[in-house]
Amino acid sequence: MSSLSVRLPKAAAVRFALSDWAHTDGVTWMFILKTLITAFTALWLAYRLELPQPNTVLVSAFIVLQPQSGQVLAKSFYRILGTLAGLTVMVTFIALFAQERVLFLLCVAIWVGLCTAGAARYRDFRAYACLLAGYTAVMIGIPATLHPEGAFMQALWRVIEITLGILCTGVVSAIVLPQTSTAALRNALNTRFGDFAGLASAGLDGTLDRERFEQASARIAAEVVGLESLRNVTAFEDPHMRLRSGRLARLNSEFMQLTTRFHALQRLLDRLRERQASNVLEVLMPCLIDVSELLASWHGRPLSEADAERLSVQLELCKHHLMPRIREARASLGHTCPREADQLDFETAAELLFRFVDDMHNYAQTHASLAAHKHEREQWKERFTPKANALAAAVAGFRCALLVIVGGVFWIETSWLSGATFALTSVLIAALSSASPNPKRLSLQLTLGTLLGATLGFILTFRVLPHIDGFPLLCFVLAPVFALGAFLITRPKWSGYGVGLLVWFCIASLPANLARYDAYTFINEYLAMLLSMGMAVVAAIVILPPNRPWLWERLEAELRLRVVRVISDPLKGLSSNFESGTRDLLNQAYGLSTGRPDVQRRLLRWTFQVQEIGLSIIELRREQEALPKEPWYAERMPWRRAIRALGRALIRLFIQPSESNRQRALAAVEHAIHATRTTDDRRPPHFDSSPLRRVCSYLHFIRTSLLDPQSPLRD
Incomplete structure (x- = not known):
């Protein structure tokens, strides 16, 4: 009995093991469970309400899925906004161009391109509002071109289906063991x-x-x-955090x-x-x-x-x-x-x-x-200011618009029965991959996930579903597919496979209220999806992919221009704008240059240089803003003029880095230091009492930064 008790783990060890499991694998299993509850709840409601397209409900639910309830609520909020915007725009387009498919297609391409560019610009949950404004427009508009007389009712049904999927995801995420x-x-x-x-x-x-x-x-x-x-x-999700x-x-x-x-x-x-x-x-x-x-x-x-x-x-x-x-x-x-x-x-x-x-x-x-709950430090007007490259956003929008035009023209010219699916899938793929730092990899993962979904869908549709009856058995059959997709989504490196499996399995293989077992239509639908995905992969490879030198170099140039902004922009809110913009640019560029340590090292060196010079300039401007009204601090004093000359020299240097411009900037900072040190200051010569002493310290730090042998300015 004593030997058995020795071998039993202690209660503390068991609690530690359970806690460790709950924070690692337990999180994954809980996400899978919540995914299944969400999917089957949404599907049951779609069947009970006899919605025309239950697959749209599940697609909406899967796109909104996130591990944390706050993420689900934020994503859902912006998705509903995007859905309503897409509905409004597309109904307008149908009313204007229902009889002219070429003009209709051109307007849709422009709208989708603008929405995709907006998604690439924001790169957060607001991006989903932009993505859904474009995707919903196409999802409503392309089928409506075949039957424009029923376009308005189709649009309303799509909005109802999308909203139902969003609500199911939000409720389950908030109620079932929420991860806030x-x-x-x-x-x-x-x-x-x-x-x-x-x-x-x-x-x-x-x-x-x-x-x-x-x-x-x-x-x-x-x-x-x-x-x-x-x-x-x-x-x-939390009013207490909203107060803070x-x-x-x-x-x-x-x-x-x-x-x-x-x-x-x-x-x-x-x-x-x-x-x-x-x-x-x-x-x-x-x-x-x-x-x-x-x-x-x-x-x-x-x-x-x-x-x-x-x-x-x-x-x-x-x-x-x-x-x-x-x-x-x-x-x-x-x-x-x-x-x-x-x-x-x-x-x-x-x-x-x-x-x-x-x-x-x-x-x-x-x-x-x-x-x-309330505190005086809550009064804070400065905000995080993200920076996005306008050209990169424009390229993402152009890529998506081009896919819409190519897919639509192919559909019109061939009169392919699955041409609508072909055009619709190309839009969704391009939209989803537009916010990715590597659209080629994500598009390829979505394609392979869809291929897996096609294989599983064919087996289920023609070998399993005809032999079962009732909703419980349907859930039992679909559960492994949904669980596999949810598991893949929890792995960042495999999430594209999971999204491709879940979304396109639901689009083509999920049984409607009136189930159809038509192998010809099934194969055509999946063929259209895979062909459009292949086209999206080619577009991501050929049309200026973001993880290439053209974008690294532009982001590097924008990093340098942060110094120019620090010199020329108004002082109010400048520090927060500079700090947030610099870090956001570094975060973008660092992610895009994954696998290129030489590029990442150079980006970090430029970030260090920009932060050093930018911090010193902000402190210099603050000191000059707070100077007392005494003659030796006047605007006309030589040291004030020398600092303004230094600002002009630094602007030239960071707009066009070169050794000659660096030497000019060094000469300007040396002159500013000399002018500051030779100015008669009546205050004690300590940095806590003398503004000129502090100014001299900032100028000296700029000089040491320009002289640093590790500086990218010396390359």
Whole structure:
């Protein structure tokens, strides 16, 4: 008996194993179960209501499927908007061009192209509104050209069917063991500071290698973009998170500023270590160690609201003790190393360190404020501003419009009975793949998934369904197909196969209220689908695929132009716009260049350069905006004119990078530093009291960035 008890696992181990399963494989099985409940509920209602096309109900349900309830609700909301927009436009087109198929087809192609371009522009759940506005228009319009007299009733039936599928998915997702987006958002917020604290602690004590730093920068950019998407989604499912939407936006903005400040400090410390500036590092090290030890204590720890309150108190004390230490270090450096360059290095590094701690303090205060339903920090007007390449969106729209025209012309010229399916499928494939960084791969996955669906559909339609009777047996037969498709959707690398299997199996193989067993029509329908998918794959390969150098280079150019925007745009809201736009561009370009580490490395180097220069320019502009009205701070002063000349030199450099433009920018920043240092300042020469001292630090950081041997400007 005692030996048996020894072999039995302990209760704690069992609970841990069950918890681990629930958060890994359990999530997959729960998604499969919810998919089956959704599908059979929607199908039963479609049959009971005797809807003309039950397959449309299931297609709508499967397209809306997401693991988290907030994602389902957001996707459903925008999908209904897109459906209504597509309905309105298509009824108008039918009324105007029902007797002229060529003009009708041209208008449909233009509309679908615009909708697809809009989907590529937004790249979030709003993209589904655009996709469905185009797809619904085609789904209603193409069959209606055969029977225009019944177009309006067909449109109403499609809207009812689509809405029913959306409602079934939303209700099941919200009721059956819901996985909320709010929980995912809170988990992301609680864990990201602990991860960042370990990274920052290693950077301050000198143990952070370049490869880890670059990988972390790319990951942080993706996390920031993902968190903004989660913030938008949670507003649909949780009123408590909706009350905190402003603070969540502020928290994300402050985290971006915090990571940019750390990046600037880390790069400067790396340059000092490479130059072996031992005197500066030696006097600065006690200050760095204090902050590093504080951060090390938070490494890997989840940060709840109560923890954030304690962190805020710790950072307040750290700030209080850090300033005297910096002044002691400055005095020590003055006795041992009077060189101007070393003094500027120290001043710049010390200010970046103090601002870094201050940024963390602001972040901790905002995080702690989430505990309250209402808080003054909710008043936050700056927003995350995503950036999309207009040409890439236009290419996606053109590709989809061209497929509509080619499919429609082929249908008209051949009078193929399945030509409507051919044209309809080409639109849906092009629309779904337009938002993908690799439309060729997604189109191919959808095609292979559809081929699998055709095989299973043929077996079920002609070998199984004629021998069963009743809805329970139908569910039993369809369950393996739906479960397989849901399982594939849960695997990011295989999700295209799952979507292709579920969507096109339902379109061609799902029995209607009046079942038909017509092998000729069945084969024609699937042949039309596979041919149109093959055409979409060819179009994705031939017509400017996004994961090619033409788009990487444009996104890289847009990254550089962020510096130009920082110099020329209004200061209000500039910081948040700069931080979010830069990270969104990096996230896009990094994803598109998967498999090309050389391209990704170059994109990261440009991002670092842009962030360094952009941060310094924003701080310079803020300092000049807040200058007191004293004669030595006037617009006409030489140091103010020198900074304006530096701005013009930097604009030339980042619009057209070259060695000659870099040298001009270096000369301009040297002149600005000299003019600033020789200006008579009546305030104590500390960065916490002298605006000119701070200005000189920002200018010096720009100079060190331009001189960095790792800079892409030196390629």
